[in-house]
Amino acid sequence: MAGRIPEVDLDAWSKASDAERNLIAAELDAALRSTGMFLASGHGVPRAVIEDFRDTARRFFALSRDVKARYAIEAAYDGGWLEMHPPGGVGVPVGEGEAAPSAPDLHESFYVGPGHRTGDEQRDRFNYPANRWPVELPELRAAADAYTTHMVRVVQVVNEVLAFTLGLPEDFFTSRAQRATWTQNASWYPSYSSIGEVARGQFRNGPHTDLGTVTLLSRQRGVGGLQAWDEEDWFSPPFSPDSLIVNLGDLMERWTDGRWRALKHRVLPPSPTAPDEELLSLVFFFETDPDTLIEPLTVPAGGGLGLSPVYARRNVLEKLGVSPDSIPGVEA
Template identity: 30%
Template sequence: MSAAFEVPVVDISSYVTGGTPQERAATAAAMDAACRTVGFVQVTGHGVPDDVAAGLASAIDDLFSLPLDTKKQLRAPKGVNRGYTPPKSENLSLSLGVESASRMNDFFEAFNTGAAVSDYPDAPVPLDPAHYPENLWPSEELVPGFRQRVQAWEAEAGRVARTLTDVFADALGLEPGWFRGVTGHSLDVLRMNNYALPPGTVDLDGDLTGMGEHTDFGIVTVLWADQVPGLQVLGADGGWHDVMPADGALLVNLGDVMARWTNERWMSTLHRVKPPIVDGTIERRRSAAFFHDGDVDAVITALPGTVDDGEEPLYPPMTVGEHIAAKLAGSRDLQKNADAAREAARVLASTR
């Protein structure tokens, strides 16, 4: 990592355990500085128990160790963002409207869970199962305890994400808890990723992309990951920089919805995964990204104080659901996203 590039560390314990107003103000100011300059944050003081993180890691191991044909039985129908995703079936750079520099689609396998219609029985509007599909859990016989371990992590990651939005509201000078009003039936998704495949499945003599350059779609992402190289973040210098979680920290980054709400006062940071190749094979890397995306019907428009007098917002209003649908069509249906010109320009301007 370049000496000029650093992911800031922000301790959010003042929001987790009940800090003083002065302590919270200091946390909010540190978060604002981090979100203005980098968009990735090493978050400490989050309060996630070690045993819950260990349970997630073991659940990932148990699932991805299954035979490929068995895992493929856990695939969802096309267009449903749940269940198993085999290797080389997505291209995340297309979610930005740019072709991948790689000769192949993204080189990882994944398993998605997320918020379902049944999770929000008291939602103020009818929820469409197309946006809130039910989950495809492996049977208890196939992967004992998988659902319980994953849901324990989802609960903790969701708590952290909502705590972060409280920090965001204070950092942006909004009413306390403003984001709670647009996340009551949030489109939350947990994506568990595995970057290891049996030898011989790909040609390793070219440019290998684990996960293509992309921005995350929603408000904020809470990432658990191995301390293994691979994740790279696009810095203000136009270069890609290696990042991995610090001891005891969760990596947190902003998504497009937040960038649009703040009129790019805060940026959704471009990132990618480049699996390290050691002696012709890929070193294994695991991660689990919890995407806190907001209510499907929430309208994304520039927040008060983010547009200068006489200026127009950088983005037209649209709903969270419309934005997410366009991004998913890019990555999963391999269609260029025409509504991501500003993000695409940053990719094209980066140094490879």
């Protein structure tokens, strides 16, 4: 299975001829149809920037619970600290054959979003919620800003690759993502020795798909690490320390009318075979401009499932459990 997950060198892509790109795109298209994942190398994100954000986020999670609680999120779409996630994520089903966990997922998260402002207080609250930076660790903001600046750049390159692969104009996705909604998540997975016995069916992160268009993941290798679903079985994706994992979310599956699939994935529970293993993942969830109408592409670009159109941010918020009547902006 690992051989079916391609690695796209984004720097080489930028210099490639159309003929060379067509060869890359054919392999990429096959992977996105079957699994919804690929690796991105040549992304230009300095390792020092990645490790500085990871190390600084780890220092935040090491603060006392009382301190972290001052920055607790107040809504499902909010910025700040989340102590434990609901089983399987918010509003998304677990995978085939999986019983819903009876206990929360075993990780903490810290959420950061873009600083866009429209002047409409209600729109901004739902689309661009204010970030909550801990005064006890001022360097976290600088580390997060440096990292997310690169993520915004890289995801637009990925969007151009995806557009080419679909035979669309290169700016098809980027032109619809000028003031995009996104969430940068630092997720800390504590060790087995610090948690103790894990409940049956409990995960570090239960089976789910992401809600947006594209997710960029910087992960660490671990015994209790990432697994993906390919409609046959769970498998561990290839690990490359210098690459980002790119996986597609629900909005992209809808946008391609089912040609490409949202990646179903999970993070295994901490294992007694590696009792001191703790991991910290950096997860960039990208959407698109909030009022974008996601109209499923027609054949040949689209998959022909006949999915219905949705407004991007409204669709995400409803899956997060927000009442449709409270969401400002475009009509449902």
